[in-house]
Amino acid sequence: xxxxxxxxxxxxxxxxxxxxxxxxxxxxxxxxxxxxxxxxxxxxxxxxxxxxxxxxxxxxxxxxxxxxxxxxxxxxxxxxxxxxxxxxxxxxxxxxxxxxxxxxxxxxxxxxxxxxxxxxxxxxxxxxxxxxxxxxxxxxxxxxxxxxxxxxxxxxxxxxxxxxxxxxxxxxxxxxxxxxxxxxxxxxxxxxxxxxxxxxxxxxxxxxxxxxxxxxxxxxxxxxxxxxxxxxxxxxxxxxxxxxxxxxxxxxxxxxxxxxxxxxxxxxxxxxxxx
Amino acid sequence: xxxxxxxxxxxxxxxxxxxxxxxxxxxxxxxxxxxxxxxxxxxxxxxxxxxxxxxxxxxxxxxxxxxxxxxxxxxxxxxxxxxxxxxxxxxxxxxxxxxxxxxxxxxxxxxxxxxxxxxxxxxxxxxxxxxxxxxxxxxxxxxxxxxxxxxxxxxxxxxxxxxxxxxxxxxxxxxxxxxxxxxxxxxxxxxxxxxxxxxxxxxxxxxxxxxxxxxxxxx
Numbered sequence: 346x347x348x349x350x351x352x353x354x355x356x357x358x359x360x361x362x363x364x365x366x367x368x369x370x371x372x373x374x375x376x377x378x379x380x381x382x383x384x385x386x387x388x389x390x391x392x393x394x395x396x397x398x399x400x401x402x403x404x405x406x407x408x409x410x411x412x413x414x415x416x417x418x419x420x421x422x423x424x425x426x427x428x429x430x431x432x433x434x435x436x437x438x439x440x441x442x443x444x445x446x447x448x449x450x451x452x453x454x455x456x457x458x459x460x461x462x463x464x465x466x467x468x469x470x471x472x473x474x475x476x477x478x479x480x481x482x483x484x485x486x487x488x489x490x491x492x493x494x495x496x497x498x499x500x501x502x503x504x505x506x507x508x509x510x511x512x513x514x515x516x517x518x519x520x521x522x523x524x525x526x527x528x529x530x531x532x533x534x535x536x537x538x539x540x541x542x543x544x545x546x547x548x549x550x551x552x553x554x555x556x557x558x559x560x561x562x563x564x565x566x567x568x569x570x571x572x573x574x575x576x577x578x579x580x581x582x583x584x585x586x587x588x589x590x591x592x593x594x595x596x597x598x599x600x601x602x603x604x605x606x607x608x609x610x611x612x613x614x615x616x617x618x619x620x
Numbered sequence: 621x622x623x624x625x626x627x628x629x630x631x632x633x634x635x636x637x638x639x640x641x642x643x644x645x646x647x648x649x650x651x652x653x654x655x656x657x658x659x660x661x662x663x664x665x666x667x668x669x670x671x672x673x674x675x676x677x678x679x680x681x682x683x684x685x686x687x688x689x690x691x692x693x694x695x696x697x698x699x700x701x702x703x704x705x706x707x708x709x710x711x712x713x714x715x716x717x718x719x720x721x722x723x724x725x726x727x728x729x730x731x732x733x734x735x736x737x738x739x740x741x742x743x744x745x746x747x748x749x750x751x752x753x754x755x756x757x758x759x760x761x762x763x764x765x766x767x768x769x770x771x772x773x774x775x776x777x778x779x780x781x782x783x784x785x786x787x788x789x790x791x792x793x794x795x796x797x798x799x800x801x802x803x804x805x806x807x808x809x810x811x812x813x814x815x816x817x818x819x820x821x822x823x824x825x826x827x828x829x830x831x832x833x834x835x836x837x838x839x
Contacts, residue, residue, distance in 0.1 A: 571694060603696045605833035616699050617625045 368432075369394035369532060369562040370415055370452075375429035377410055379422065384410045386590035388429075390581055392532075397554055397563045399577035399599065401570060403619065406583040407591020408566045412534050415564065416452035417445050433532070450477075452532040453525030458541050459517035461509035461524075466492075466501050469509045469520055473528035491523040495553060515546025519553065526557075533557065535565040539572065551576045570615055574603045582611045628693050632702060635689065636760075638682045639706050642713045643757040645675055649720035650753060650816060654746040657727035657809070658739050665731070668724035672717055679714040683707060701833055705826040709760065712819040712826075716753070719812040719819075726809040736792060736802040742810065745781040748774070749813050752820040759827050768827035771820060772838040778817035785810045 370392040377385035385407045392398050400408040419425040430437040438448050461469050470488045492498040497519050509520055539547040554576050567573050580602040582595045595611045606612045613619045649668050656665035686707045759767040789807050792799040821839050828836050
């Protein structure tokens with residue numbers, strides 16, 4: 346969670362005009378490399394604002410790599426290199442002059458396994474706002490709001506000072522989500538957020554996503570196709586090409602992708618006939 | 621790309637084979653019920669009525685199997701369309717079986733009465749309907765939406781004959797009230813044939829849905 350460590354600056358990015366107001370994130374011709382290995386080939390995807398976009402595809406097709414481009418998580422990998430552009434509010438987040446801290450505040454992330462800090466429940470959620478220099482009153486308010494937004498408040502309000510590590514797996518994941526919400530992002534990236542949870546906790550996360558999408562844009566990577574079809578508004582199917590680089594095969598409304606996919610490879614994958 | 625989901629594919633194949641078996645039972649029931657009328661064969665009419673139990677049982681089994689596949693395999697896209705279409709097709713086929721029973725019952729009531737008129741248009745109507753049923757089952761086997769659309773268009777021919785018969789039988793009733801009983805039974809019988817042809821159109825719509833994922837109205 347280096348993302349939160351250096352949150353200090355809040356510069357406004359330069360505006361680029363040619364972006365539809367409905368498009369929150371616009372990835373254009375993304376090519377991504379780990380040293381000489383190309384992991385993504387020419388991927389373009391426009392993520393609609395206040396909708397849930399699911400990225401599906403077999404292991405190794407570059408879903409997670411693609412997801413991590415949106416908030417420059419790849420910066421943490423020394424050999425990583427990317428070409429193309431990702432527009433967020435008109436600014437290309439791949440520009441070297443992008444304020445990455447500010448970017449990661451705008452584009453929060455939830456990981457496969459819950460990763461609460463070894464601190465109290467309160468401190469976990471308060472961490473980001475405190476780093477931003479918010480007042481105690483503001484921090485108290487945002488902690489309560491974020492915990493309410495994630496349905497945790499009633500479960501933890503009497504033990505806010507207790508360790509977050511004592512929460513159940515599902516609660517920890519919702520706490521991490523509350524922590525992400527506390528810095529008021531626009532976009533939430535989710536990398537298989539429910540893969541380590543039981544079915545009930547999974548459904549709670551999914552219900553939460555439906556509530557959150559009224560205010561946030563969500564991009565989720567999931568291996569669970571039922572989950573993608575249940576929760577998302579749009580689905581992107583990715584696949585490795587002959588050179589093992591991930592490509593976008595088909596993107597569209599989830600209803601279309603799961604009922605009437607246009608590409609036979611999508612149909613083969615979602616019907617479980619891809620091996 | 622390696623083929624997987626062998627078990628699932630086998631279950632779908634068995635479901636399809638069951639739908640076609642039901643279709644062939646219905647073809648036989650329609651043909652036998654009309655033969656029972658034209659040849660005044662009461663035993664054959666009774667056999668059609670008795671065999672409807674087998675139709676109903678197969679219909680029940682196929683619906684159950686389709687439900688189980690949906691519950692256990694979570695089908696999507698073409699697989700889901702296939703199962704949903706088959707579920708609807710077996711319902712239509714079972715209803716066609718009920719219409720064949722209707723024809724057989726009408727035959728039982730008419731066979732011991734004097735002929736109101738020689739059977740000409742009714743066998744013609746039955747022939748058209750039977751060929752529609754036969755052809756639509758072929759379109760199901762081939763999942764051929766163009767053929768299904770063409771078969772649905774043939775429903776007009778059956779409708780024209782039905783309306784012609786209606787007028788003619790009404791004329792018999794007006795002409796002599798002694799004809800009313802037999803003419804009314806024949807009207808119901810003709811309605812059964814006309815409804816079978818309508819249900820062929822419904823199955824044609826299923827074939828189009830199976831192919832395109834779009835729900836269409838072909839009538």
